[in-house]
Amino acid sequence: MSYLLKSNKSWISQEKAGTPDEQQDKIKEVRELLGSLTTEMPAFLSDGTIRRFLRARNWSTEQATKALKETVKWRRQYRPDKICWEDIPGREHEARRAYIADYLDKNGRMVFISKPPIKSKSSAKDQIKQLVYNLEILAMHSENEQDECAVWLTDFQGWVLTNTPLPLFRESTNILQNHYPGLMAVAILSNPPRIFESFWKIVRHFIEREMKEKVKFVYTNNPESHKIVADMFDLDKLESAFGGRNTVAFDMDKYAERMKQSDQMRGASVHANGYSCST
Template sequence: MSYQLMKKVRSEATQQKALSLSLERQQEKINEVRGLLGSLTEEMPSFLSDATIRRFLRARNWSMEQATKGLKETVKWRREYRPDAISWEDLAEMENEARRTHVADYLDKNGRSVLVVNLPMQSKVSVKEQIKHLVYLLEYFATNSADEQDDYVVWLTDFRGWSISSTPLSTTRETMHIIQNYYPGVIAVAIPFDPPRVFESFWKIAKNFVQPNMKEKVKFVYANKPESLKIIADIFDLDTLESSFGGRSTSTIFDINKYTERMRRADKMRGASKYTNGK
């Protein structure tokens, strides 16, 4: 048996073991990790909830050592970056940026939230501001999911018209670092829709930043390949999905006013204030 095949078999066995853990055993592991975190649970009680600890454990195949390490690193990052304090009002050029990257007003067939990214639209803000917007949305997802739900976001990206200047490798590296290390277990599926041929060479390099469990979640879809469009049909109700992604919805109007109110309501629920974030 080859080394790669052995790794795959061992990985699948580990994942199956994780899935078979009883709720009682899961709670025992959560409690043990909480003990290993010590006073950090008092510093960030809202963040270090059972749901968050469970999410990190699941993403690390129920390894208490790896989950604890990841949580400690995330606490350090949150202490410095203050993602919980970012509000809608903190974000720049939002009428354009929200059209480019936003939470869809529909769910997939499994009730999961959908993050839509329209790469053909030119961003009007710096990479730093784009990352802040991404973190804001990841906080939104993390605080608006059911406690027991894992892998609850479908990441749908329109790659038509993409060029290497659209997404520098450094930005891709930072994006994947944040998603995989500080928000593990949030993304269920990542769908690059209709990437051009030139993206293939970019992906060969970019996938080095992507962890194995995340690579398995990446599903390429091409508008001219009916067999790949089946991925879209399996995940989405085509009557609600935009026609630009292979759906049947004819609605093309993005109501920035309604979206703004939606985000402000979410900010209020999680306690984010425009006066508390100085970044």
């Protein structure tokens, strides 16, 4: 399996994006096409969000508007903006499986880490809830970004087929591609075992071409893979599981405090009466 899939279409995307003024004109056009929806969800339908959807849809105002309308319907029902840290079932365990790192990559992008070999103790529904919670935080930090602002690192060391049920993968991919497009700049699959090749041949059909082009397979014992990682990250901060030199144990108390601060910034927090924000 190749450890690196390169995209050669970035120049095409930049060409379609046009000048900053032309981009702003497209954002304005999408706003007009959305009509009253912009007043229904003003916080979500910001210029930053519209820009992300335009970028993910090759700057087609028609396609971006259609995608945004579908996401508005989904957000009405799911209310992702109301999910907070206290809403995540089994959060002390589940956060060790999927969390937002406390450092950025060398391009200033946020880093989302997942470790599927750690067995989840939550239902598929609750795992999706945690994913959406994390994506909301990443999206909040993408508001003023002109490009994709996040890197997804997945540690596959010790992975077996039962770690990633196909229905869960399909739903996760659907949510990421349809409701949080233009967010992930690159997805690094670290040390996938040989059995993963069979799984990849199946699930790659559920992944959009643009997303597949962002996928990189890396192996910590491969010199060229190590160079790719070293070019992207400060190895003193990067976890040793990905070829970095950071061996500090995950601090749940510090992470919980960080997430609570993010909840306050998003306007999602625990009510004074003690009930969580999504109740």
